[in-house]
Amino acid sequence: MTVAPWPFPDQASGMRAYLVLGALDTTFALPVAFARSVVRIEALTRAPLAPLHVLGLANLRGEIVAVICLASRLDPNAEPAGVGSLAVVLECGVETLALAVQSIGDVIDARDEDVAPMQIHVDVRRAALMSGVLRWGAALIPILDPPALFNFRRPGEAA
Amino acid sequence: MDELLKDFLTESAEQVEAIGAQLVRFEQDPSDARIIANIFRLVHALKGTCGFLNLPRMERIAHRAEALIDHLRDGATPDGDIVALVLAAVDRIKLILAALAEGRGEPSGDDGPLIADLQRAAERAREVKSSQAPAVSSDAVNFGPGPTPPERRIDTVRISVKTLERLTSLVSELVLTRNQLIEVARASAAEKMLTPLQRLSAVTADLQAGVFAARMLPVERLFGNFHRLVRDLSTDLGKKAELVLRGGGAELDRQLIEAVRDPLMHLIRNAVDHGIEPPEERLRLGKPEAGLIQVTASHKAGIVSIEVADDGRGLDVDSIRARALALGLGTREELAARPEAEVLPFVFAPGFTTAAHMSRISGRGVGLDIVRANLEGIGGSVSLMSRSGRGATIVLRIPLTLAILPAFIVTAGGERFALPQHSVEEILELDTGAESALTSVQGAAVLNIAEGPLPVTRLSELTRSRTQPPRPGPAQGLVLKMRTRAQGFALIVDDIVDLQEIVLKPLPAPLQPLNLFSAGAILGDGSVVLVLDGAGISAALGLPKSNAPRIAAPAEPKAAPVRTKVVIFRSGGPGLRALPVSAVAKILPLSPDRVEIVDGACVVRNEGRLIALVRRDRSRVTDLQKSPTALVLQLGEERVGVVADEIVDVAEEEIRIELAGQSCGVAGVAVLRGEPTEILDPACFFEPRVRVARRAATARAPCVLIVEPAGFFRQMIADALARAGFEIIAVGDRAGARAAIERRMFAAALIDLDLAAARQGEFARETRALAANGAFMLIGLAAHAGPASQARARRAGLSGAVGKFDRARLISTLRSAGADEILEIAA
Numbered sequence: 005m006t007v008a009p010w011p012f013p014d015q016a017s018g019m020r021a022y023l024v025l026g027a028l029d030t031t032f033a034l035p036v037a038f039a040r041s042v043v044r045i046e047a048l049t050r051a052p053l054a055p056l057h058v059l060g061l062a063n064l065r066g067e068i069v070a071v072i073c074l075a076s077r078l079d080p081n082a083e084p085a086g087v088g089s090l091a092v093v094l095e096c097g098v099e100t101l102a103l104a105v106q107s108i109g110d111v112i113d114a115r116d117e118d119v120a121p122m123q124i125h126v127d128v129r130r131a132a133l134m135s136g137v138l139r140w141g142a143a144l145i146p147i148l149d150p151p152a153l154f155n156f157r158r159p160g161e162a163a
Numbered sequence: 164m165d166e167l168l169k170d171f172l173t174e175s176a177e178q179v180e181a182i183g184a185q186l187v188r189f190e191q192d193p194s195d196a197r198i199i200a201n202i203f204r205l206v207h208a209l210k211g212t213c214g215f216l217n218l219p220r221m222e223r224i225a226h227r228a229e230a231l232i233d234h235l236r237d238g239a240t241p242d243g244d245i246v247a248l249v250l251a252a253v254d255r256i257k258l259i260l261a262a263l264a265e266g267r268g269e270p271s272g273d274d275g276p277l278i279a280d281l282q283r284a285a286e287r288a289r290e291v292k293s294s295q296a297p298a299v300s301s302d303a304v305n306f307g308p309g310p311t312p313p314e315r316r317i318d319t320v321r322i323s324v325k326t327l328e329r330l331t332s333l334v335s336e337l338v339l340t341r342n343q344l345i346e347v348a349r350a351s352a353a354e355k356m357l358t359p360l361q362r363l364s365a366v367t368a369d370l371q372a373g374v375f376a377a378r379m380l381p382v383e384r385l386f387g388n389f390h391r392l393v394r395d396l397s398t399d400l401g402k403k404a405e406l407v408l409r410g411g412g413a414e415l416d417r418q419l420i421e422a423v424r425d426p427l428m429h430l431i432r433n434a435v436d437h438g439i440e441p442p443e444e445r446l447r448l449g450k451p452e453a454g455l456i457q458v459t460a461s462h463k464a465g466i467v468s469i470e471v472a473d474d475g476r477g478l479d480v481d482s483i484r485a486r487a488l489a490l491g492l493g494t495r496e497e498l499a500a501r502p503e504a505e506v507l508p509f510v511f512a513p514g515f516t517t518a519a520h521m522s523r524i525s526g527r528g529v530g531l532d533i534v535r536a537n538l539e540g541i542g543g544s545v546s547l548m549s550r551s552g553r554g555a556t557i558v559l560r561i562p563l564t565l566a567i568l569p570a571f572i573v574t575a576g577g578e579r580f581a582l583p584q585h586s587v588e589e590i591l592e593l594d595t596g597a598e599s600a601l602t603s604v605q606g607a608a609v610l611n612i613a614e615g616p617l618p619v620t621r622l623s624e625l626t627r628s629r630t631q632p633p634r635p636g637p638a639q640g641l642v643l644k645m646r647t648r649a650q651g652f653a654l655i656v657d658d659i660v661d662l663q664e665i666v667l668k669p670l671p672a673p674l675q676p677l678n679l680f681s682a683g684a685i686l687g688d689g690s691v692v693l694v695l696d697g698a699g700i701s702a703a704l705g706l707p708k709s710n711a712p713r714i715a716a717p718a719e720p721k722a723a724p725v726r727t728k729v730v731i732f733r734s735g736g737p738g739l740r741a742l743p744v745s746a747v748a749k750i751l752p753l754s755p756d757r758v759e760i761v762d763g764a765c766v767v768r769n770e771g772r773l774i775a776l777v778r779r780d781r782s783r784v785t786d787l788q789k790s791p792t793a794l795v796l797q798l799g800e801e802r803v804g805v806v807a808d809e810i811v812d813v814a815e816e817e818i819r820i821e822l823a824g825q826s827c828g829v830a831g832v833a834v835l836r837g838e839p840t841e842i843l844d845p846a847c848f849f850e851p852r853v854r855v856a857r858r859a860a861t862a863r864a865p866c867v868l869i870v871e872p873a874g875f876f877r878q879m880i881a882d883a884l885a886r887a888g889f890e891i892i893a894v895g896d897r898a899g900a901r902a903a904i905e906r907r908m909f910a911a912a913l914i915d916l917d918l919a920a921a922r923q924g925e926f927a928r929e930t931r932a933l934a935a936n937g938a939f940m941l942i943g944l945a946a947h948a949g950p951a952s953q954a955r956a957r958r959a960g961l962s963g964a965v966g967k968f969d970r971a972r973l974i975s976t977l978r979s980a981g982a983d984e985i986l987e988i989a990a
Contacts, residue, residue: 049691050578051674052626058673061683061691066336068683068691070671099672154673 018116022138022147024109025092027074028082031109033138033145040093040100042108045071048087056080059104064093071102077153078130096150103153114138119147170321171212172264178205179260180387183253187390189235190246191405199236206232209256218269221259227281228252234288243398248284250391251277324417327378334367334374335666341367342687345872361896379563380420382460382469383411389431393456396435403453404439406431410460413467419561422541423469426534430471430557431456433531438475438555448552450474463786467563472556478549483509490515504754504791507547511535534559548755570665570694572686573643573656576623579692581665581684582643582654586697589644589737593655601642601655610642610653613739613811613838617644618704619653622695625679625703645697650706661946662967663687667694678702728815729842730794731835732807734779736971739811739840741818741833746845748797751804760785767793767804774804779841780975781848782887796845803848818842867977868912869893870900870919870926871944871967880913880944880973887974897926904933911977913965916943916952920959927960942976 021036048060048071057076061068071091075082085091085104092103119136126134135149182205189198206229213222228249235241255277262270341364348356386408397404415423439445439454446452459470484498487509492498498506509515510531531545538545538559549555562568562585570581591612593601600611601619610619619642643654665684670693674680681696728744751769758765758776764783765776776784776793784806793804818833830844867889871877881893892903897918903909912930919926919941927941943956943964956964965973 047690049693051677051693052578052628053677053679054674061671061674061693063685063689063691066339066685068668068671068685070673072673101671101673 019113020116020119022112022114022145023092024112024145025074025105026107026109027105028078029106031143031145032074033112033114033140033147034092034094034103034150035147036111038094038096038150040095043091043093043102045085045087045089045091045102045104056084059084059086062091062102064100064102067100069093069100069102071104072154073104074148074153075106077133094150094154096154099154101154103150112140114140120144122146168216168263171216172260173321175209175212175256175260177387178209179253179257181205182209183250183391184387184389186246186249186253187394190241190243190394193241196236199232199241203229203232203236218259218263220269220272220274221256223278224252224255224259224274224281227278227285231281231285231288234285239288245284245288248280252281327374327417330374331378334371337367338371338664339666339685339687339689343689346688375416378416378418379414380417381411382413382415382420382467383408384420385424385427385469386411386458389428389458392428392431393435396432397439400436401441402435402439403442404435405453405455407455407457408459409457410462413460413462414563415467415561416563419541419563422537423543423559423561426537426545426559427458427469427471429530429534430559431458434471434473434475434555438473438477440476462563467561469559469561470556471559472554474554477551477553477555478507478510478547480506480549480551483507486515487512502752504752507549510547511545550756568665568667569662570684571643571659572661572663572692573622573641573695574658574660575621575626575656578626579660579686579690580622580626580656581663581686581692581694582656583694583697584662586645587643588646588651590659591642591644591737593640593642612737613733614651617651617653618706619655620700620704621655623657625700645700650701652701652704652706654700659946665692665694728813729818729835730807730813731811731840732792732794733809733811734805734807739835739838740779740807740843741816741835741840742794742796742805742843742845744813746796748795748802750810751793751795753791753793753806769795772802774802776804776806777848779805779843780971780978782974782978796848805843805848812836866890866892866907866909868900868903868909869944870896870912870914872896872915872918880967883970884974884977887978889977897929900926900930901933904930911940911942913942913944913973913977914961916945916956916959916961916964919943919961920955924959924961931960948972 022033023036023039025032025034043064045059045062048062050060051058051070054060054070057073057080059071059073059076062071073082073084076084085106089104089106090108092105092108094101094103118139120139121136122131122134123137133149133152134146135152136147138145138147182202185198185202185205189195189202192198206225210222210225210229213219213225231245231249235245239245255274259269259272262268344356344360345364348360389408390406393404393406396402434456435454439456440448440450442452445454455474457470457472459472461468461470480503483506484501487493487498487506488495490512492509492512493501511534512532515532531547535545538561541561543559543561545560546558547555548558569584571584571587573580573582591600602609602611604616608619608621610617621640640655640657641659643656645652645654663686665686667682667684670677670680670683674683674693678699679696680693680699682694684692684694686692729741730744730747730750731739731741734740749769751767751774753767753776758767759773760766761773764785766773767776768774774793774795778784792807792810794807795802795804814836816833816835818835830842832839833842834840867884869877869880869884869891871880871893872895877893877895881891885891892907892909894900894903900912900914904912914926914930920943930941941961943952943959943961944967945952945956945964946967948964948966952964956962963976965976
């Protein structure tokens with residue numbers, strides 16, 4: 005899969021926009037530069053043999069996109085999202101994908117110096133899906149790394 | 164890059180190819196002044212543009228080449244050296260163009276020697292020319308940039324491939340949206356929507372046709388550099404070869420043009436390299452010194468065939484046998500017993516020829532497996548014929564377009580999938596009763612059918628996720644016989660719900676590692692389906708990926724007590740057929756060179772007489788695809804050849820008819836060698852045909868009305884029936900049907916079952932009332948003609964229902980209706 009270049013911050017202000025979203029009752033931040041739109045999943049075609057976190061395929065205005073469940077991606081035992089859930093449509097390299105989430109919040113602007121590296125003792129598998137932690141007031145919000153999130157492995161391959 | 168330069172590059176690439184090709188033609192026929200005038204014009208134009216774009220290096224080369232060509236134009240004789248020199252200049256220009264295309268600007272380099280050679284050759288040509296008696300009058304050959312021709316209006320526009328692809332994808336979207344709208348309109352029965360929807364539908368269809376037409380390129384595009392290829396190769400190899408290109412006007416989708424370019428070049432290279440003999444050998448054999456390679460393109464029924472034929476030595480069958488033996492493709496006895504026609508396809512097996520064996524088996528196998536793989540990859544096929552000492556012919560068959568293909572929409576485990584129609588060989592009803600062909604061997608499911616056991620799997624099992632419990636398959640279902648390369652297998656699906664034209668879309672990245680699917684598609688209702696991949700299914704079954712043809716076990720001789728001697732054969736469709744040997748005058752192997760097409764039907768010449776070929780349902784054979792054998796039946800003076808795909812056996816059997824024949828031509832069904840076999844009635848092959856022949860001048864083909872809202876089905880059925888000899892009027896709705904019935908008489912009407920069943924069969928009543936003659940057969944067209952559809956058809960006042968894609972049943976049903984009419988006219 006082509007890895008998209010990490011969006012450069014706005015050079016002038018050193019600010020970057022994030023979309024806040026929820027999954028597994030946790031708040032996450034997603035760099036807005038990846039997000040194209042937000043849709044509600046109305047119909048889903050199951051993709052047999054695909055990994056658990058691939059919910060299926062959806063028709064997005066004539067384009068077939070894979071719908072990835074954020075919760076299942078983070079925790080294979082989580083209850084997967086389904087038809088009716090919200091999804092952020094992301095452009096990741098040449099690929100368009102939909103990320104199904106529990107909820108979608110605001111777009112926030114944060115300074116680059118508010119981004120800290122991922123904490124070293126976080127579960128390696130989860131940490132691999134995130135690019136850092138955003139210090140937002142008192143909260144620490146993990147920042148999702150879409151290229152890593154969609155990095156697909158063959159079934160059976162070590163995660 | 165500068166737009167101007169971009170245009171120049173595209174244009175000059177074409178010009179340079181054209182110069183090369185024209186030059187080789189000129190060398191062969193120097194008397195044709197038009198060719199050299201053309202070349203001059205091309206070089207002159209190239210030079211002019213170079214000056215304009217400030218490309219001095221290329222301009223210098225073009226200028227010198229132009230000067231040399233100018234002398235040729237004035238009557239100097241072109242010798243091989245001059246042609247080679249101009250070709251060298253063309254190659255140099257190509258190099259510079261390639262550098263320009265990479266955005267590097269005009270590269271530097273030393274053209275001194277080339278320019279000096281060009282100059283010397285020009286001087287020599289001038290001297291030769293001046294020493295010649297007044298050559299051709301210069302007026303006669305002055306095609307140069309003299310007086311400007313009257314200005315022509317520009318009637319073509321160059322557009323980029325990207326724009327074209329975008330248009331194609333937009334049109335595909337529009338088609339899908341239109342289909343969705345039609346479904347919505349059907350569900351809501353909004354009368355108001357119908358008229359605008361019909362217009363939308365018609366405009367969309369036209370637009371689609373238009374855009375697809377714009378994607379078509381003449382096959383000529385492929386031919387461009389073939390002359391050069393043959394010339395260079397034959398010079399290198401010290402051979403003489405002439406290339407004749409025909410049918411360049413046939414058109415193919417641009418994507419396909421690119422896909423067949425390499426395979427074609429490969430075949431031509433093979434023909435020169437291994438097919439054509441050296442000149443001395445040819446002379447010794449009494450052949451013309453120069454070998455002849457003919458590339459012929461033709462278009463027929465949605466398929467473009469490109470034939471590469473040479474008059475060289477042909478393939479050495481014994482060497483192929485030896486190589487097959489070495490590769491373990493069979494035992495010596497089996498291979499020796501195989502007829503030549505069955506040995507030749509071995510050359511398509513991968514690894515069949517290695518460099519060491521290349522020359523010994525005349526090398527024709529080199530990369531032929533790649534050629535076949537390429538062709539199969541685009542839904543095409545390749546076949547080979549060879550006559551020892553007389554040459555070989557390879558035919559590539561290519562579908563017209565790639566972007567949209569008909570696919571079965573199948574269901575399995577409650578989910579829908581698309582399966583490209585071309586990957587399905589045959590559809591059988593699954594009978595799970597005691598007589599079922601579905602059995603198991605050591606726990607593995609096997610379909611035990613006449614041609615041998617086939618590995619079989621349920622689609623619902625293949626697509627079941629590991630966390631789901633196994634789903635017991637429904638008692639009913641359909642078995643789809645499929646084939647990838649030489650490997651046959653079967654897939655059980657719950658049902659086929661539709662046959663749709665689908666637009667293939669690439670799979671999203673997370674699904675690309677799944678071999679089972681090759682693409683995705685959006686159906687008329689907007690839902691997404693995954694497109695099954697035949698090779699993936701075969702891999703899931705654990706079948707070898709190799710496409711090496713398998714050797715079938717020789718049929719065991721039959722030693723049963725006897726009554727009647729019958730020929731048991733296969734012909735079109737599942738199951739066995741048999742004809743009494745007493746009725747068969749001879750069994751005639753058919754090779755494409757013996758079959759001729761006369762009056763739209765295939766005939767074979769035998770003992771100085773023409774024998775018409777018919778299928779077992781008595782339809783005339785119009786296109787001989789496989790059918791390697793004809794069973795020639797004789798009745799008095801009349802002879803007719805019934806084509807058989809395969810002669811299974813000649814056996815003496817006790818024939819006990821267990822079921823009376825339902826369709827014309829079938830005497831009944833008997834169990835022969837443990838398998839139900841249709842016993843054909845030889846007399847039936849003559850009766851109507853003889854009478855029709857006598858009254859050929861007056862008898863008209865029965866006219867059939869097709870009422871089918873879906874354009875694709877309409878076209879598909881109309882094509883199939885027209886090919887089977889029916890006159891067809893196809894309409895999309897009731898209004899169209901009304902108008903058609905008022906205008907003329909029909910032998911039968913095929914009506915979309917949904918349309919016919921609407922409003923308690925109002926349509927059927929109206930149609931019958933309108934038709935002047937009572938003998939108007941109304942048949943429903945159903946997606947799948949099961950018992951439910953039959954009952955529904957009868958409720959709607961129709962005679963019955965036929966599956967939309969059950970072509971054979973459609974034709975035989977209509978034939979039983981239509982034959983009556985022919986006899987009536989004849990009487």
